[in-house]
Amino acid sequence: MEDKKIILSGIQATGDLHLGHYIGVLKRFVEMQEKYNCYYMVANLHALTVRRDPEELRENAYKLLASYIAAGLDPEKSTIFLQSQVHEHAELGWVLDCYTYMGELNRMTQFKDKSAKHADNINAGLFTYPALMAGDILLYQTDLVPTGEDQKQHVELTRDLAERFNKLYGDTFKIPEPFIEKVGARIMGLQDPTSKMSKSSTIPNDTIMLIDTPDEIMKKVKKAVTDSEGIVKFDVANKPGVSNLMTIYSIIKGISIEDVEKEFDGKGYGDFKTAVGEAIVKELEPFQTKYNELINNKEYLESIYTEGSRKAAEKASKTLRDVYDKLGLI
Ligand code: TRP
Numbered sequence: 001m002e003d004k005k006i007i008l009s010g011i012q013a014t015g016d017l018h019l020g021h022y023i024g025v026l027k028r029f030v031e032m033q034e035k036y037n038c039y040y041m042v043a044n045l046h047a048l049t050v051r052r053d054p055e056e057l058r059e060n061a062y063k064l065l066a067s068y069i070a071a072g073l074d075p076e077k078s079t080i081f082l083q084s085q086v087h088e089h090a091e092l093g094w095v096l097d098c099y100t101y102m103g104e105l106n107r108m109t110q111f112k113d114k115s116a117k118h119a120d121n122i123n124a125g126l127f128t129y130p131a132l133m134a135g136d137i138l139l140y141q142t143d144l145v146p147t148g149e150d151q152k153q154h155v156e157l158t159r160d161l162a163e164r165f166n167k168l169y170g171d172t173f174k175i176p177e178p179f180i181e182k183v184g185a186r187i188m189g190l191q192d193p194t195s196k197m198s199k200s201s202t203i204p205n206d207t208i209m210l211i212d213t214p215d216e217i218m219k220k221v222k223k224a225v226t227d228s229e230g231i232v233k234f235d236v237a238n239k240p241g242v243s244n245l246m247t248i249y250s251i252i253k254g255i256s257i258e259d260v261e262k263e264f265d266g267k268g269y270g271d272f273k274t275a276v277g278e279a280i281v282k283e284l285e286p287f288q289t290k291y292n293e294l295i296n297n298k299e300y301l302e303s304i305y306t307e308g309s310r311k312a313a314e315k316a317s318k319t320l321r322d323v324y325d326k327l328g329l330i
Contacts, residue, residue: 004035004036004037005035005036005037005143005144006036006037006038006039006140006141006142006143006144006174007032007036007037007038007039007142007143007144007145007146007179008038008039008040008041008136008137008140008142008145008176009025009029009038009039009040009041009145009146009147010040010041010042010043010046010083010136011025011042011043011064012043012044012046012047013042013043013044013047013057013060013061013063013064014047014050014052014060014199015060015063015199016063016199016209016210016211017063017064017067017199017209017210018197018198018199018207018208018209018210019187019197019207019208019209019210019248019280020186020187020188020196020197020198020207021067021210022071022210022284022287023187023248023251023252024148024181024186024187025146025148025181026067026068026071026072026073027071027251028146028181029068029071029073029078029146030071030072030073032146033073033074033077033078034077036143036144038077038078038079039078039079039081039140039142039312039315040068040073040078040079040080040081041080041081041082041083041136041312042061042064042065042068042081042082042083042305043083043136044057044060044061044082044083044084045083045084045089045090045093045132046083046129046132046133047060048125049114049123049125049126049129050118050121050126051121061082061084061305062295062298062301063295065080065082065294065301065304065305066291066294066295066301067210067291068080069290069294069304070287070288070290070291070294071287075304075307075308079308079311079312079315080304080305080308081305081308081309081311081312082305082308082309083136085305085306085309085313086139086309086312086313086316087313088135088139088313088316088317088319088320089132089135089136089139089316090132090135091135091320092135092138092139092316092319092320092323093128093131093132093134093135095135095323095327096131096132096134096135096138096161096165097128097131099161099164099165100128100130100131100134100157100161104157104160105127105128105130105131107153108129108130108153108154108157109150109153110129110130110150110151110153110154111126111127111129111130114126130153130154130157130158131161133151133154133158134154134157134158134161134162137155137158137176138158138161138162138173138174138176138319139315139316139319139320140312140315140316140319141173141174141315141319142174142176143174143176143177144176144177144178144179145158145176145177145178145179146179146180146181147178147179147180147181148180148181148186148196149180149181149186150196151178152178152180155176155177155178156178158176159175159176162174162175162176163175165323169326169327170326172319172322172323172326173319186247187244187247187248188240188244189201189203189206189207190205190206190207190208190220190221190223190224190225190241190244191203191204191205191206191223191224191225192206192225193224193225193240193241193243193244194240205219205220205223205224208220208221208280210284210287210288210291211288211291212284214281214285217277217280217281217284218274218277218278218281220277221245221273221276221277221280222273222274222277224241224244224245224273225241226239226241226242226245226269227239227241227242230268230269232246232260232261232264232265232267232269232272233261234246234257234260234261242269242272245272245273245276246260246261248276248279248280249275249276249279252279252280252283253279263275
């Protein structure tokens, strides 16, 4: 176990997950747990940068935890925990705040985007968010951080902070590498296939939620934007809608894009969409069954996060102790 490379990643506890999370994130997490020593976190402290209803925030942590396990994460193989239960995150986050320059945080594109979106609540937490995230990563002596392209800048900042600290105080943190999803694994909106599928999309039928019913899924796929060519061919620039559906189909079926082209050679979009919709429904069925079971079994979920958080704290507390010693914090 100890000689395996260490992975840490997390998803913000901000609501229901969608197909992009499932294909781009959860399935990758599940694959990685065989090969790596994985820490998977429910990032609920990060969720505070936007005003949340407390009941919802609590419920969202359970939902995310249930999604992790329903997708196939195994608490025996991976350490699955809640950020708020491992107090070392907030503590190292504060320390790193003091080693991060305003100029560095000012350059973060996510900060710029989010402050434009939440202009009435540009709080300090939104600004220092990347330092908290750096703390998440550095506490576990992480080798690899699987994330989307949008988080790469944060992982790069994490590396800079780790190097800065190591230079000042001697070897303390492992320098992590970003581990970015393959381009093909990026799932786009069904109505706006030029933007990543997102739960904050306001366009109806743009996003397939993991808890959508089979009927809803079929309906959304049938309505997905395509083009007037009528040919199932992969061409992101000219046929973003069809290409996105092909990506979804190829990943779920575990076949290449060429195989998808062959399978639908001479067939129209109607047949193609039916096949894509059915593939999604079939793929999500076991997930949904498991999820529905878990979400009604809070006691089980509590036992998972309690044990996971205990295991996470074991590792995190060693790093934080070392940091405090080096800084002169008694
Ligand atoms: N910032 C990430 C996101 O919005 C979530 C996150 C928080 C995270 N801490 C992390 C991801 C540590 C990877 C590692 O998607």
